[in-house]
Amino acid sequence: GxxxxxxxxxxxxxxxxxxxxxxxxxxxxxxxxxxxxxxxxxxxxxxxxxxxxxxxxxxxxxxxxxxxxxxxxxxxxxxxxxxxxxxxxxxxxxxxxxxxxxxxxxxxxxxxxxxxxxxxxxxxxxxxxxxxxxxxxxxxxxxxxxxxxxxxxxxxxxxxxxxxxxxxxxxxxxxxxxxxxxxxxxxxxxxxxxxxxxxxxxxxxxxxxPQARQHHQPEVVWRQATGTHDAMPTMADLNSFAPASTSAAMSKVSLDSALSTSAGLAMTGAGSAPSMAAQPATSGVDYSQYDLPRVFRPNREATSAPTLGADSSPQAKTMLDKGADYYEIPAFLRKQAD
Incomplete structure (x- = not known):
């Protein structure tokens, strides 16, 4: 050659x-x-x-x-x-x-x-x-x-x-x-x-x-599972979301609106897609202590509890005087609240 x-x-x-x-x-x-x-x-x-x-x-x-x-x-x-x-x-x-x-x-x-x-x-x-x-x-x-x-x-x-x-x-x-x-x-x-x-x-x-040996094999895609592979998206993930086209149902999640609310995210839809309005945040309430069980939270009397009715038994009044919460008293002793 x-x-x-x-x-x-x-x-x-x-x-x-x-x-x-x-x-x-x-x-x-x-x-x-x-x-x-x-x-x-x-x-x-x-x-x-x-x-x-x-x-x-x-x-x-x-x-x-x-x-x-x-x-x-x-x-x-x-x-x-x-x-x-x-x-x-x-x-x-x-x-x-x-x-x-x-x-x-x-x-x-x-x-x-x-x-x-x-x-x-x-x-x-x-x-x-x-x-x-x-x-x-x-x-x-x-x-x-x-x-x-x-x-x-x-x-x-x-x-x-x-x-x-x-x-x-x-x-x-x-x-x-x-x-x-x-x-x-x-x-x-x-x-x-x-x-x-x-x-x-x-x-x-x-x-x-090469055409003689060309075989169309199905493509296998491997995905490695992680500890967060099924977790909910974070604010950063939602903010970086980009729609595939202008006709997508949700164009983008507003991060600023999400951070200013406590009950939901402000989601703006494209076209005629429905939107979810953000719920106003409740001011003056500290939710940080709700991670603990109720019996371990301090200032348990910070919020007013219902009072015993006139037809409540003496045992219920005695338990309340000793520091028991209203809902810790059995219902048949409380009978009726005001």
């Missing part, structure tokens, strides 16, 4: 030419600096090509094993690059029973982003299903996750012994990997030289398209 590749891709894009990039990334042992250069080049190239196929050299250890010979390991990587290019060319150029032409390839490859191309040839029992599963399992390719593919192109090549049910098996296996709303195009080609074998070629694009 480095060198002149991004420049060539940019020119092709400006000319409206379908451009597919096929690159390889270095081994991990080649160093971080070399890997960084490769990633920067791949990122730049991806912005100009329609689709980008990336081969990871590091995965040769997984495919070939630790004992793989040097030249055979690189030959395996070269085969992946070759199959990616030749497979797309074969889809376009070879006439088939159900033909896939350049416009189909352009539709699929036009889904910009990472792409994968896989091919597999299988013979014998379950050849259709096994070939399809092997075609989408390309261990050397980066980003092979068909669950996010926006475009999938499938080409089935076999002799005239190809059964209709085998075509269904191939497409069912591949659709099991692809997104539900992906654009899937398939074609079939007869090739008698294959004998009993069946070849499946898969091209999937748009693998890293």
């Amino acid at each position: 480095t060198g002149a590749a991004p420049i060539v891709a940019q020119v092709a894009k400006e000319m409206g030419i379908l451009t597919v990039g096929v690159i390889s990334k270095p081994f991990d042992f080649e160093g971080v600096k070399r890997l960084k250069v490769a990633e920067n080049g791949a990122s730049e190239l991806e912005s100009y090509v329609d689709s980008l196929i990336v081969v990871l050299n590091e995965k040769l250890f997984e495919v070939m094993g630790e004992d793989a010979e040097f030249d055979k390991a690189f030959a395996c990587a070269d085969d992946v690059l070759h199959n990616a290019v030749s497979g797309i060319a074969e889809i376009i150029n070879v006439q088939g029973l159900i033909n896939v032409d350049f416009e189909d390839v352009k539709t699929v490859m036009g889904e910009q982003g990472k792409a994968m191309m896989g091919t597999a040839t299988v013979s014998g029992m379950d050849r259709a299903r096994l070939a399809a599963e092997a075609a989408v399992a390309s261990p050397l390719l980066e980003g092979v996750d068909l669950s996010g593919a926006r475009g999938v192109l499938v080409n089935i090549t076999a002799s005239r012994s190809l059964k209709l049910s085998e075509t269904r098996e191939v497409m069912a296996a591949i659709r099991g990997y692809a997104a539900d709303d992906a654009t899937v195009i398939f074609g079939t080609v007869y090739d008698e030289s294959l004998g009993d074998a069946l070849r499946v070629t898969v091209v999937a694009t748009g693998l890293n398209n």
Whole structure:
């Protein structure tokens, strides 16, 4: 993806030419600096090509094993690059029973982003299903996750012994990997030289398209409860209240009016909303002692209590003389008050 590749891709894009990039990334042992250069080049190239196929050299250890010979390991990587290019060319150029032409390839490859191309040839029992599963399992390719593919192109090549049910098996296996709303195009080609074998070629694009993985999840809002989360609003809260619109039922609470009253808040309504007039404060009365129970309050006789009636019993008068409050005397002794 480095060198002149991004420049060539940019020119092709400006000319409206379908451009597919096929690159390889270095081994991990080649160093971080070399890997960084490769990633920067791949990122730049991806912005100009329609689709980008990336081969990871590091995965040769997984495919070939630790004992793989040097030249055979690189030959395996070269085969992946070759199959990616030749497979797309074969889809376009070879006439088939159900033909896939350049416009189909352009539709699929036009889904910009990472792409994968896989091919597999299988013979014998379950050849259709096994070939399809092997075609989408390309261990050397980066980003092979068909669950996010926006475009999938499938080409089935076999002799005239190809059964209709085998075509269904191939497409069912591949659709099991692809997104539900992906654009899937398939074609079939007869090739008698294959004998009993069946070849499946898969091209999937748009693998890293953010729209492919966009799911609308319900938003969860967490609120931390505090010791005052259900308390009544304070004067400062009420004074800072701002209505959502001019047609709100209450526009604002007047702090000045609230502080000048003891029985209520002056609330001014907007439009035709009702208003609550403030009650006048009672002057000359000290309410500070009402936080204590009545029996503990000083100056209990500060306010005049009702007097005993003429028909009250002598016991009631005796209790009153000894300092009992009027309401502390049982009612049947008080009988009637003046």
